[in-house]
Amino acid sequence: MPPRRLIKWAAALTAVCFPPLAVLMGMRAYRAEKNLFFPRRLPLQIATASAGLPGVVEVDLGSPRVRGWYVPPRNRAAVILTHGAGADRSQVLPEARVLVERGFGVLLFDWPGHGESEGEVHWQEGERRALTAAIDWASGRDEIDRQRLGVFGFSMGGYVVAQVAAVDPRLRVVALAGTPTDVAAQSRWQFGHYGPLSRLPARWALERGGLRLDEPQPRVAIAAIAPRPVLIVAGTSDHTVPIAMGRELYAAARDPKDLLVVEGADHGQYDSVARDVYRTKLVSFFGKLLD
Numbered sequence: 001m002p003p004r005r006l007i008k009w010a011a012a013l014t015a016v017c018f019p020p021l022a023v024l025m026g027m028r029a030y031r032a033e034k035n036l037f038f039p040r041r042l043p044l045q046i047a048t049a050s051a052g053l054p055g056v057v058e059v060d061l062g063s064p065r066v067r068g069w070y071v072p073p074r075n076r077a078a079v080i081l082t083h084g085a086g087a088d089r090s091q092v093l094p095e096a097r098v099l100v101e102r103g104f105g106v107l108l109f110d111w112p113g114h115g116e117s118e119g120e121v122h123w124q125e126g127e128r129r130a131l132t133a134a135i136d137w138a139s140g141r142d143e144i145d146r147q148r149l150g151v152f153g154f155s156m157g158g159y160v161v162a163q164v165a166a167v168d169p170r171l172r173v174v175a176l177a178g179t180p181t182d183v184a185a186q187s188r189w190q191f192g193h194y195g196p197l198s199r200l201p202a203r204w205a206l207e208r209g210g211l212r213l214d215e216p217q218p219r220v221a222i223a224a225i226a227p228r229p230v231l232i233v234a235g236t237s238d239h240t241v242p243i244a245m246g247r248e249l250y251a252a253a254r255d256p257k258d259l260l261v262v263e264g265a266d267h268g269q270y271d272s273v274a275r276d277v278y279r280t281k282l283v284s285f286f287g288k289l290l291d
Contacts, residue, residue, distance in 0.1 A: 029191050029198035033205035036240075037123065037156070037183075039086035044115045046090040052097055053106070061109055062133025067116035068109030071100050072141075077148035077289040078105035080134050080171075084155030084178070084268070085123075088115030094271040095152055098279045104286060107138050111157070122210035123183075127160045135170050147172060148289040152282075154178055154268060155241065162218035165225050173288050174225055177233035178267050181219035181245045181252070183211060189242060219252045226254035231285045235265030235273070258285065 048058055051069060059070045068089060079099055083091035089108035096106040112119025112126045119126055131151075139146050150173040153161030158179030165171045180186035183206060191202035206213065222230065230253045234246025243261065250259040260281050265273040 026197055026201040030201035030205045033187060033191060033202040034209060035086075037085050037206060037211065038121045038209040041113055042086075042088070042115075044088050044090065044110070046093070051090070051093060053093075053100055059107070059109075059137070061137050062130060064112065064118035066109050066112065066118070066130045066133060068107060068134070069096075070108075071096070071106050072143050073103060073105030075103040075148075075290060076143070076145040077103075077150070077286070078107060078138055078141075078144045079150045079152055079286055079289075080107045080109075080131070080138060081152045082109070082131065082154065082157030082161055083111065083114070084157050085121070086114075090115075091268070092152065092154060092157075095282060098282060099286060102283050102287075104289075105138075105141075105144060107134055109134055111160075120210075123156055123159065124210060124212050124215065128164050131160055131164045132168065135164075135168060139170055146170065150174070150286050150289050152177070155180075159183065159218055162221045162225075163216055165228075166216070166221040167224070169228070171228070173229045173231075173286060175231040175233065175282070175285060176218070176222075176249065177270065178235065178238060178241050178246075179218055179232075179249060180241045181248045182217040184213050184217075186241060186245065189245075190240065219249055222249060222253045227256065229256045229258070229285070229288050231258045231260065231281070233260045233262065233270055233278075233281075235262045235267065235269060237264050237269075238267045240267040 053071050056069050056071050059068050081092040081096055088110045099106055110117035112130055113121035151161050151171045152175040155178045158176035165174045187202045188199055191198045232246055232250045234243050236243050262270045262274045270278045
């Protein structure tokens with residue numbers, strides 16, 4: 001019997017013979033999922049002066065207040081970069097720095113309920129409004145060509161980016177890194193080791209946190225981004241969003257599309273594991289904004 005299946009059988013036996021232990025297992029899965037998707041707010045990890053972005057300024061976007069960093073472009077093209085759950089705008093600094101070096105403008109912001117931004121974390125309409133506010137703000141800048149605006153989304157940031165990009169053609173090129181194809185499927189994969197004892201409490205955590213599982217998921221939304229270019233980035237050692245989801249997302253996208261598989265990279269380790277390959281791909285992909 002495969003080890004994973006054996007564990008599920010053992011969990012089922014535990015539920016029958018030791019109900020208190022089964023409850024404890026369920027509580028651990030619930031708390032882990034809640035902390036992953038709806039973490040408590042942490043202060044911004046890096047001060048503006050330490051961001052390593054020449055010419056960076058602090059900006060306010062939308063209402064409730066969304067805080068971010070902005071560096072004007074030297075080539076009339078700009079990229080909006082979004083972080084994942086439980087982080088802040090500093091998480092996407094590696095991507096921002098390499099783009100700024102090549103003349104691109106960048107706009108990084110904290111999702112609602114993260115970093116310095118107001119609001120609550122639900123991964124639904126509030127987050128989509130925050131991204132739309134960032135698009136509105138960037139589109140209104142004289143130094144940015146409206147036809148040269150791209151977006152990069154990491155993890156749950158990519159989840160929101162896929163939804164918004166599907167209906168907002170102002171985003172001319174779209175990069176999704178470590179992005180789940182479907183949050184319910186991701187939860188089943190990550191918390192399915194004890195069968196229903198862990199899978200169901202994890203799903204309840206998503207629903208109680210306000211995440212609407214009936215909304216368009218990235219694997220459905222991504223097709224509508226075409227004919228705008230899409231880049232999918234995935235790591236072979238990702239323990240949060242498995243490589244299979246990256247491949248599935250790529251398969252669901254329409255041309256033009258590209259897939260970068262980073263060997264040995266866990267969730268978000270692309271720059272540290274394959275620095276040169278990853279940065280070269282980002283620059284060449286967003287270079288499409290200059291065509």
